[in-house]
Amino acid sequence: xxxxxxxxxxxxxxxxxxxxxxxxxxxxxxxxxxxxxxxxxxxxxxxxxxxxxxxxxxxxxxxxxxxxxxxxxxxxxxxxxxxxxxxxxxxxxxxxxxxxxxxxxxxxxxxxxxxxxxxxxxxxxxxxxxxxxxxxxxxxxxxxxxxxxxxxxxxxxxxxxxxxxxxxxxxxxxxxxxxxxxxxxxxxxxxxxxxxxxxxxxxxxxxxxxxxxxxxxxxxxxxxxxxxxxxxxxxxxxxxxxxxxxxxxxxxxxxxxxxxxxxxxxxxxxxxxxxxxxxxxxxxxxxxxxxxxxxxxxxxxxxxxxxxxxxxxxxxxxxxxxxxxxxxxxxxxxxxxxxxxxxxxxxxxxxxxxxxxxxxxxxxxxxxxxxxxxxxxxxxxxxxxxxxxxxxxxxxxxxxxxxxxxxxxxxxxxxxxxxxxxxxxxxxxxxxxxxxxxxxxxxxxxxxxxxxxxxxxxxxxxxxxxxxxxxxxxxxxxxxxxxxxxxxxxxxxxxxxxxxxxxxxxxxxxxxxxxxxxxxxxxxxxxxxxxxxxxxxxxxxxxxxxxxxxxxxxxxxxxxxxxxxxxxxxxxxxxxxxxxxxxxxxxxxxxxxxxxxxxxxxxxxxxxxxxxxxxxxxxxxxx
Numbered sequence: 001x002x003x004x005x006x007x008x009x010x011x012x013x014x015x016x017x018x019x020x021x022x023x024x025x026x027x028x029x030x031x032x033x034x035x036x037x038x039x040x041x042x043x044x045x046x047x048x049x050x051x052x053x054x055x056x057x058x059x060x061x062x063x064x065x066x067x068x069x070x071x072x073x074x075x076x077x078x079x080x081x082x083x084x085x086x087x088x089x090x091x092x093x094x095x096x097x098x099x100x101x102x103x104x105x106x107x108x109x110x111x112x113x114x115x116x117x118x119x120x121x122x123x124x125x126x127x128x129x130x131x132x133x134x135x136x137x138x139x140x141x142x143x144x145x146x147x148x149x150x151x152x153x154x155x156x157x158x159x160x161x162x163x164x165x166x167x168x169x170x171x172x173x174x175x176x177x178x179x180x181x182x183x184x185x186x187x188x189x190x191x192x193x194x195x196x197x198x199x200x201x202x203x204x205x206x207x208x209x210x211x212x213x214x215x216x217x218x219x220x221x222x223x224x225x226x227x228x229x230x231x232x233x234x235x236x237x238x239x240x241x242x243x244x245x246x247x248x249x250x251x252x253x254x255x256x257x258x259x260x261x262x263x264x265x266x267x268x269x270x271x272x273x274x275x276x277x278x279x280x281x282x283x284x285x286x287x288x289x290x291x292x293x294x295x296x297x298x299x300x301x302x303x304x305x306x307x308x309x310x311x312x313x314x315x316x317x318x319x320x321x322x323x324x325x326x327x328x329x330x331x332x333x334x335x336x337x338x339x340x341x342x343x344x345x346x347x348x349x350x351x352x353x354x355x356x357x358x359x360x361x362x363x364x365x366x367x368x369x370x371x372x373x374x375x376x377x378x379x380x381x382x383x384x385x386x387x388x389x390x391x392x393x394x395x396x397x398x399x400x401x402x403x404x405x406x407x408x409x410x411x412x413x414x415x416x417x418x419x420x421x422x423x424x425x426x427x428x429x430x431x432x433x434x435x436x437x438x439x440x441x442x443x444x445x446x447x448x449x450x451x452x453x454x455x456x457x458x459x460x461x462x463x464x465x466x467x468x469x470x471x472x473x474x475x476x477x478x479x480x481x482x483x484x485x486x487x488x489x490x491x492x493x494x495x496x497x498x499x500x501x502x503x504x505x506x507x508x509x510x511x512x513x514x515x516x517x518x519x520x521x522x523x524x525x526x527x528x529x530x531x532x533x534x535x536x537x538x539x540x541x542x543x544x545x546x547x548x549x550x551x552x553x554x555x556x557x558x559x560x561x562x563x564x565x566x567x568x569x570x571x572x573x574x575x576x577x578x579x580x581x582x583x584x585x586x587x588x589x590x591x592x593x594x595x596x597x598x599x600x601x602x603x604x605x606x607x608x609x610x611x612x613x614x615x616x617x618x619x620x621x622x623x
Contacts, residue, residue, distance in 0.1 A: 043072050043080055050087045058094040065091035078115040085111075086120060089127055093134075102131050118155035122148050126160060129167045133174065141171040159200075162191035166204050173211050181211045199240075202231030206244055213251065222251040242271040242280050249287055258295045265291065278312050285309035286321050289328060299332045323352030327368045334375050346372045541572065548575050559623065563608045570607070573600050577620045 033045050046068035053061035065088040072081040085108045092101035105124045112121035125148035132141035148164050169185035172178070185208040192201035205228035212221030225248045232241040249264030265288045272281035285308040293302035306325045313321040330345035349369060353362060370385035549556065555578065560566065566574065569590075576586045587597045605616045 039071065039075060040077065040080070043068050043075070043084065046071070047083060047087060050091065054090060054094055058091065062088075062091040062095050078117060082112065082115070082117050082120040086123065086127075089124075093127075093131065098131050098134060102128060105131075118151055119157055119160065122151040122155070122157060122160045123163075125151065126163050126167060129164075129171070133167065133170050136174060138171040138174040141167065141174075145171070158191055158195045159197060162188050162195065162197065162200060162204075164188075165191065166200065166207070169204070169207055169211070173207070173214070178211055178215045182208060182215070185211060198231045199235045199237055202228045202235065202237065202240060202244075205231070206240065206247070209247060209251070213247075213254075218251055218254055222248065222255065225251060238271060238275050239277060242268055242275055242277055245271065246280060246284055246287065249284075249291075253287075253291055253295065258291065261291055262288070262296070279316060279318075282309050282312035282316060282318065282321060285312070286325065289325070293328055293332060299335060302328065303332060319352045323349045323365055324368075326352075327365065327372065330372050331375075334372070339376055342372065342376060346376070545571075545575070548578075552578060555623070566607075569600070570604055573597075573604060574620060577601075577617045580617070580621060 030049070033042070033049065037045065046064045049064040050061050050068065053064065065084070068084045069081075069088045072084040075081065085104065089101050089104050092098070092104065105128050109121065109124050112118070112124060125144045129141040129144035129148065132138070132144060145164050145168055148160070152161055152164070165184045165188035169181045169188060172181035172184060185204050189201055189204040189208065192198070192204060205224045209221040209224035209228065212218070212224060225244055229241060229244045229248065232238075232244060245264050246268040249261045249268060252258075252264060253261035265284050269281060269284035269288070272278075272284055285305045289302045289305035289309065292298045292305065306329060309321055310325060312318075313325070326345045326349035330342040330349065333339070333342035333345060346369060349365070349372075353365060353369070366385050366388050370382045373379075373385060374382040556571070556574075559574065572590060573586070576589060581589070583594055583597050587594050590597070590600075592600070601616055605612075605614070608616075608619075610616060610619060
């Protein structure tokens with residue numbers, strides 16, 4: 001505990017020292033700019049002042065960037081003007097003037113092309129991609145990144161290449177292509193490590209952690225976040241460290257390490273105040289409020305932190321935090337027996353629902369509001385919000401399924417394009433070889449003497465190459481089969497999770513039927529019928545069966561040849577047993593109880609005439 005307190009105090013002391021050093025440099029530069037300087041010295045001093053102010057006083061940084069831009073425009077030093085352009089772009093972006101930042105970039109691209117400043121040219125396309133990401137326009141971002149890559153193919157630059165992969169990772173994340181995002185961010189991390197750019201490597205790892213969280217890879221995500229934190233601390237990048245420590249708190253909370261999560265959130269709160277980052281300060285308070293209510297069961301502490309978050313959320317107009325704070329406050333009021341206050345809180349939360357930009361957040365909050373109304377005895381309101389949650393969940397499920405298909409298609413097209421490029425390169429090499437052979441025709445007589453030996457060597461090489469290719473093809477087929485097995489298991493587990501939710505929702509509707517009027521009761525019955533139809537979707541099972549047959553090609557045919565025909569429900573059970581799913585996941589997938597699964601296994605064993613001491617799942621796995 002003492003060590004932990006020491007480290008926190010030491011971190012805060014280092015920030016203070018860093019800030020003092022920056023203030024001293026700022027004063028020195030401000031004195032220098034007021035002395036007699038050459039035009040080159042003045043522009044370079046303005047660049048330095050921009051660098052000092054850009055992270056804490058963005059409005060002042062913009063003034064210095066504008067002055068440097070104007071002075072360098074007609075000065076004749078293209079490199080100096082190029083740096084002035086990029087500083088002005090950065091300053092506009094830091095002040096949230098995105099249109100101005102974009103306009104400067106678009107107007108400057110011809111200048112960079114004419115003056116052969118390819119570093120700034122590629123960086124311009126990359127910065128346009130960053131602006132598109134900020135505006136949540138991932139397709140535009142990816143288009144700019146492709147243009148950046150075109151420049152880099154002709155004029156390679158490792159630093160910009162790393163930034164391109166970093167931006168691609170962010171754009172793919174926005175689109176929901178998490179596998180592609182993780183691959184791009186890992187590539188960015190490797191490039192930054194090679195070129196020694198620790199600060200950018202920290203950002204790549206930070207975003208990799210965020211992507212892993214969305215992929216439910218919590219241990220990998222936490223590891224990436226903690227590595228990012230080490231880089232930011234080493235670079236004295238306290239603003240990035242503040243974001244990172246809050247994310248570390250989220251991971252530790254999800255992993256059930258509540259004391260460590262509390263420590264991380266509190267450290268993040270201190271850093272956010274010290275570095276004047278209100279958004280991070282709001283999130284740290286909100287996260288502490290959630291932690292104390294949900295996991296530490298301390299409602300008074302929870303309310304304390306929620307109250308700290310509210311004025312910041314109001315100032316930032318953050319609808320999500322305002323809505324969620326009202327939801328949690330309603331739950332705390334219900335626990336305290338204050339139904340009147342709880343109704344006021346949940347009614348306030350309802351006012352923010354339609355303003356949430358993130359549909360996943362919206363679905364979660366609709367479910368929370370429904371649960372609160374149910375606790376308050378508002379059965380009709382609860383049913384309304386359950387319906388909305390169910391509709392939105394179905395929409396999100398379909399969207400996720402479509403995105404998975406799109407992502408697989410992109411991966412396929414990328415691999416196909418890489419293969420075409422490889423083939424093209426080999427063709428070019430072959431043409432070069434032919435030309436060299438033609439020019440060297442005078443050596444033909446000498447070469448003929450060794451033709452027979454060469455032919456024999458080539459034959460041996462060809463046989464060895466063909467053998468190696470056969471091995472590689474077999475390896476590729478095995479890897480593809482393993483991938484399909486994983487995809488099939490994931491689909492089965494998604495189906496189980498979906499049916500688990502539908503069973504839960506059906507149970508809620510069953511409770512509502514006994515407590516509401518006939519009109520709502522009829523609506524409940526209609527919804528239950530819809531749920532059952534959705535769960536027993538033969539088309540979905542037919543698709544599942546086709547994919548199962550692709551992975552386990554002649555399994556069902558061999559089983560039928562040995563034991564005769566099986567019913568539709570028996571074949572579904574056999575497929576899930578072959579995939580080595582747990583009894584719980586099988587129960588959810590088939591929408592039956594755990595006891596129902598046991599009975600079905602018993603009937604199947606009896607039909608197959610297996611001894612009672614034989615485990616049917618092991619038998620099917622090894623068949």
